[in-house]
Amino acid sequence: MRIAFGGNQAGFWWYMAAGAVLLLAFAGIGLFRGAVPIDEGDVLAVLARHLLPGERAADPSVDTIVWSLRAPRVVVAAMVGGCLALAGAQMQGLFRNPLASPGIVGTSTGAAAGAVFALTFGLAGTFLLAAPLFAVAGALLSLLIVTRIATRDGYTPVTTLLLAGVALNALLAAFNSWLIARSWEQYEAARRIAYWMMGGVTDRGWVHVGMVLPGMVIGCAIAVWFARDLDLLLEGEEVAASLGVDIEKTKRAVLWSAAILTGSAVAVSGVVGFVGLVVPHLVRLLLGPVHRRLLPAAFLTGAWFVVGADLLARTLVAPEEVFLGVVTAFVGAPFFLFLLVRHESEVAASR
Amino acid sequence: MMETRGSARRAPRLELVDGGVERRGRWLLRDVDLTIEPAMLTSVVGPNGAGKSTLLRLLSGTWRLTEGKALLGGFDLSALPRRQAARRVAYVPQTVRPTFEFTVREFVTLGRYPHESRLFGTRSADRGWIDRCLDDTDVLALAERRVTTLSGGELQRVLMARCLATEAEVLLLDEPTSNLDLAHGLDLLGLARNLVDEGRSVVLVLHDLNAAARFADRVAVLDGGALIAEGPPAEVLNPDLLRRVFRVEAVPLEGSAAPVFDFEPLGARVL
Numbered sequence: 001m002r003i004a005f006g007g008n009q010a011g012f013w014w015y016m017a018a019g020a021v022l023l024l025a026f027a028g029i030g031l032f033r034g035a036v037p038i039d040e041g042d043v044l045a046v047l048a049r050h051l052l053p054g055e056r057a058a059d060p061s062v063d064t065i066v067w068s069l070r071a072p073r074v075v076v077a078a079m080v081g082g083c084l085a086l087a088g089a090q091m092q093g094l095f096r097n098p099l100a101s102p103g104i105v106g107t108s109t110g111a112a113a114g115a116v117f118a119l120t121f122g123l124a125g126t127f128l129l130a131a132p133l134f135a136v137a138g139a140l141l142s143l144l145i146v147t148r149i150a151t152r153d154g155y156t157p158v159t160t161l162l163l164a165g166v167a168l169n170a171l172l173a174a175f176n177s178w179l180i181a182r183s184w185e186q187y188e189a190a191r192r193i194a195y196w197m198m199g200g201v202t203d204r205g206w207v208h209v210g211m212v213l214p215g216m217v218i219g220c221a222i223a224v225w226f227a228r229d230l231d232l233l234l235e236g237e238e239v240a241a242s243l244g245v246d247i248e249k250t251k252r253a254v255l256w257s258a259a260i261l262t263g264s265a266v267a268v269s270g271v272v273g274f275v276g277l278v279v280p281h282l283v284r285l286l287l288g289p290v291h292r293r294l295l296p297a298a299f300l301t302g303a304w305f306v307v308g309a310d311l312l313a314r315t316l317v318a319p320e321e322v323f324l325g326v327v328t329a330f331v332g333a334p335f336f337l338f339l340l341v342r343h344e345s346e347v348a349a350s351r
Numbered sequence: 352m353m354e355t356r357g358s359a360r361r362a363p364r365l366e367l368v369d370g371g372v373e374r375r376g377r378w379l380l381r382d383v384d385l386t387i388e389p390a391m392l393t394s395v396v397g398p399n400g401a402g403k404s405t406l407l408r409l410l411s412g413t414w415r416l417t418e419g420k421a422l423l424g425g426f427d428l429s430a431l432p433r434r435q436a437a438r439r440v441a442y443v444p445q446t447v448r449p450t451f452e453f454t455v456r457e458f459v460t461l462g463r464y465p466h467e468s469r470l471f472g473t474r475s476a477d478r479g480w481i482d483r484c485l486d487d488t489d490v491l492a493l494a495e496r497r498v499t500t501l502s503g504g505e506l507q508r509v510l511m512a513r514c515l516a517t518e519a520e521v522l523l524l525d526e527p528t529s530n531l532d533l534a535h536g537l538d539l540l541g542l543a544r545n546l547v548d549e550g551r552s553v554v555l556v557l558h559d560l561n562a563a564a565r566f567a568d569r570v571a572v573l574d575g576g577a578l579i580a581e582g583p584p585a586e587v588l589n590p591d592l593l594r595r596v597f598r599v600e601a602v603p604l605e606g607s608a609a610p611v612f613d614f615e616p617l618g619a620r621v622l
Binding site (some may be wrong): 231 | 408411413461462464472
């Protein structure tokens with residue numbers, strides 16, 4: 001199954017090339033297909049108008065659909081998928097536990113709580129990054145709580161991690177419901193928040209791209225800088241420390257990175273579950289646990305996975321739409337159960 | 352057969368001065384004065400819970416001392432940046448089964464961490480050194496295997512390769528022979544001996560007292576968190592001390608240069 005080995009980078013590059021092709025293909029479908037049929041030539045004309053130098057004329061309604069509706073939706077989907085998958089890969093390394101992910105341990109719900117807080121108290125409109133900042137704060141807080149509860153002497157057992165996640169998810173979901181109920185008199189606002197909570201990238205514009213971008217850049221930079229330290233952390237804190245890793249610094253950096261990535265993604269897309277669980281897990285099976293390969297591959301895979309899932313969300317019951325979070329849950333939840341069963345049988349076998 | 356072709360660099364002296372560590376209100380080790388002289392093979396022995404693993408953690412600098420000091424070549428080990436310390440002192444904890452599917456080569460390359468640059472990672476000089484470490488410990492043929500599929504003995508040798516990959520001059524190994532069959536165990540002790548002859552210092556936690564007597568230059572005996580005795584095996588290991596510390600009757604075997612014993616439980620009844 002594995003395609004990249006110790007001295008062999010070729011498998012990695014083939015995987016990245018295939019991922020890039022898939023991403024471009026899905027993005028292309030997202031741009032060329034939609035509820036309103038538009039001639040391929042016209043789509044290309046719009047893209048050329050915006051991406052190539054020089055003045056070009058275009059039909060304004062076609063221009064709006066392609067450039068202001070379809071294009072940012074695809075871009076936001078790719079960014080959200082990349083951020084969530086990267087955060088998941090980091091958390092699995094940090095907790096030394098392949099079942100950790102933003103959704104499972106309550107980081108996404110924490111981020112959502114932060115964003116809902118900003119939305120219901122009208123803070124989100126004050127400046128562009130208000131919602132992402134509150135979401136990052138919520139994500140960080142929930143991650144710290146889970147770390148505190150589930151980790152003893154640098155070791156995080158699966159059971160305590162999952163139980164802490166279940167409890168935190170329930171608590172934060174109740175908090176979110178309460179916040180939404182508070183604003184029920186403004187029906188429209190409450191409906192928007194409730195819809196957003198279910199996860200999706202419908203009607204996202206370039207402003208949303210701007211909301212994810214700073215967090216994505218910062219999160220990725222931290223992730224890359226500490227990628228090698230995470231390799232060593234997989235072997236346990238004692239081994240990592242004996243080989244020269246600054247354990248506390250690494251853990252803090254990775255926590256921040258995962259929180260920033262999750263918060264930025266959740267702030268624009270709501271809770272899109274299971275991406276951070278399934279994607280890094282599959283990539284690790286194919287490429288191995290070395291983070292220098294795992295992290296970029298997980299980012300790219302998350303990107304094409306969510307762009308593809310969003311295509312399904314728009315087309316499964318067209319002209320209606322399914323929530324993106326529903327599509328990813330349909331793929332991810334059975335996979336999570338499969339992992340859990342396999343983990344249990346491994347534990348049983350090692351007894 | 353394991354052997355080495357490493358460069359002969361003389362190890363620095365490693366000292367514990369009045370060292371003690373307290374965890375959760377309990378002193379795991381206290382008042383320990385121990386010097387690991389350069390190019391010596393020291394064996395740490397003692398009953399379960401005596402503080403052997405704790406001693407290695409303190410000597411490696413991975414645990415902070417509550418009392419006293421650890422000195423590497425005369426300098427305070429805790430003041431040294433972790434990466435620099437890792438280049439000079441390598442510590443291999445008791446074997447834990449790896450859960451992540453590194454290949455053997457990737458796993459051993461983790462040992463290069465203190466030499467790697469953050470931007471460029473592993474360089475070709477590093478890769479050449481990794482090959483040598485794999486070869487020295489007789490695991491080159493396993494290079495592309497996953498560490499999760501190795502046998503206990505193979506894993507132990509891979510861990511040894513990772514330890515060598517650090518190029519450290521002082522090696523601290525916690526029960527390195529516990530998963531090995533007789534031949535591989537003797538091989539590993541022979542490898543440790545070679546490393547010492549090249550100028551490195553090696554500290555081993557061993558349960559086999561006779562192996563300790565035969566291979567070590569010095570023996571350190573721990574009991575109840577205290578250093579009971581330290582010195583050449585012939586001086587330290589005697590029936591009186593063994594009865595006191597290990598609660599066994601030690602009967603010296605004749606005809607051996609090292610102090611080798613036959614062991615019987617204390618107060619064994621004769622039927």
